Amino acid sequence: MKIILHPLLLLCLFVNDAIAQPMTLYRGALIDGHSQVRCDINPVEVGQIINSTDIDYVMLSASGCNKREKFFSDPLTQYKNLADVVTGNPKIFGLAGMKNLTNRGVWNHAALKESWKIGEQAKFKGIAEILFQHAEWDGQDARLKYAGLQLKLSGSDLEKVILFHEEKNFPFIIHIEFNDSADKKENTLKDLRILLNQHPSVSFVLIHVGQASPEIARELLANHSNIYFLTSMTSGFNQIFTRGKEVHHQDGWETFFDVSGRNMKQHASRPKWRPEWLSLVSDYPDKFVLGFDNVFAGNWRNRYRVDVAIWRRALAQLDRELAGQLACGNAKRLWSLPVDCQ
Numbered sequence: 001m002k003i004i005l006h007p008l009l010l011l012c013l014f015v016n017d018a019i020a021q022p023m024t025l026y027r028g029a030l031i032d033g034h035s036q037v038r039c040d041i042n043p044v045e046v047g048q049i050i051n052s053t054d055i056d057y058v059m060l061s062a063s064g065c066n067k068r069e070k071f072f073s074d075p076l077t078q079y080k081n082l083a084d085v086v087t088g089n090p091k092i093f094g095l096a097g098m099k100n101l102t103n104r105g106v107w108n109h110a111a112l113k114e115s116w117k118i119g120e121q122a123k124f125k126g127i128a129e130i131l132f133q134h135a136e137w138d139g140q141d142a143r144l145k146y147a148g149l150q151l152k153l154s155g156s157d158l159e160k161v162i163l164f165h166e167e168k169n170f171p172f173i174i175h176i177e178f179n180d181s182a183d184k185k186e187n188t189l190k191d192l193r194i195l196l197n198q199h200p201s202v203s204f205v206l207i208h209v210g211q212a213s214p215e216i217a218r219e220l221l222a223n224h225s226n227i228y229f230l231t232s233m234t235s236g237f238n239q240i241f242t243r244g245k246e247v248h249h250q251d252g253w254e255t256f257f258d259v260s261g262r263n264m265k266q267h268a269s270r271p272k273w274r275p276e277w278l279s280l281v282s283d284y285p286d287k288f289v290l291g292f293d294n295v296f297a298g299n300w301r302n303r304y305r306v307d308v309a310i311w312r313r314a315l316a317q318l319d320r321e322l323a324g325q326l327a328c329g330n331a332k333r334l335w336s337l338p339v340d341c342q
Helices: 007-020 043-052 075-087 109-120 156-168 182-198 207-211 214-223 237-241 264-269 275-283 297-315 320-335
Strands: 031-037 057-062 092-096 172-175 204-206 227-230
Touching: 031 320, 043 075, 043 297, 057 075, 057 320, 075 092, 075 109, 092 109, 109 156, 172 207, 182 204, 182 214, 204 207, 207 214, 207 227, 214 227, 214 275, 237 264, 237 297, 264 297, 275 320, 297 320
Parallel strands: 031 057, 057 092, 172 204, 204 227
Antiparallel strands: none
C-alpha cells in the first residue's frame, strides 16, 4: 500500500528534524582572549586540555590561589610554572599580572613588574585582568571564600599601572561588575568615563563585558573610541548551569544569547542570539573580543568544550568577516599577536 503524507506533515517533520540537528560550526581561527590557572589544577594539565580543545590560541595568566589547593605556591612560582607551559606550547600566550594587594587596597606595582620580568623570557603578550570590583563569595568550598573588593578607578598607584600598560602598548583589562555591584553602578560608570577620557591612547577592555547591559555598552561605545569588551561569561552556560540553584558567588553575568526554557544540550547545539547584542556586535565589529575566562579546574575540564561549541555555532550565524573579527582579528590587533586568523 502506498502512503502519501500531507504536505503540512512533511513540513513539520522537516522542521523538527532541522531543530534536532546541531548548527554548523564556524571553522575559522579562535582565540581565547583571557583564561587563568588556579592552584587547583596543574598548569601542565591545562596545556594538555588546550591542545585537545577546538581552540587555536589562548591568552593565559596565573590566578589567585588558596593554601588548601593541591598545587599552591607563591605568586612568582606560579608565574614561573606558567612561563614553562607557555614556552613549550605554541597555542598559548602568557599574560603577566598582579593579584596581590596590600590590606589597604593599594596596587602592588612591584608584583606586576616581577611577574612581567618572568614573562619577558617567555612569549607573554600583555597583562591579565585587574580587579576593581568583585562580589563576595560565601560558598562552602574554601576556594569560594572571598570578602569582596571595591576599589576606585583612580589614584596615583593606579596611574603607575596604567603607565606601565601604555609604555608597552598593552590593553588594560578591567574587572568591574555593574550588576553584582549595582548600588555603585552610577559612580562606577562615572569613574569609568573619566578614566577613558583621561587616557585616550590606552585601550581599555571590560572583561565579562563588565556585566554591562546592551544599553550601557552601546552608550560607552558611542562616546569612547578606546573601550572594548571581552565576551567571557556571556555564553549562557552559567545561566543554565545555575538555574534553580542557590548561588554563593557572582551571578550578575550578561549573556549574548536567549537561554530561557532551554537546557544545555539544546543551547549548545543551537544558540540563539539576543537581538540587542547581535545588533551591537554588528554595529561595532572591531570592539568585541572572544574570551572564556576559565579559572577553576572544573571550568577547564567541563565548561570549556561546551563554551567553545556554543561560540563556534554562534559565530557561524554571523557574516564571515564579522565572525573573523570577533573570533580572532580583534585580539590579534589589540595584543599584536603573531597568529594567522584564516
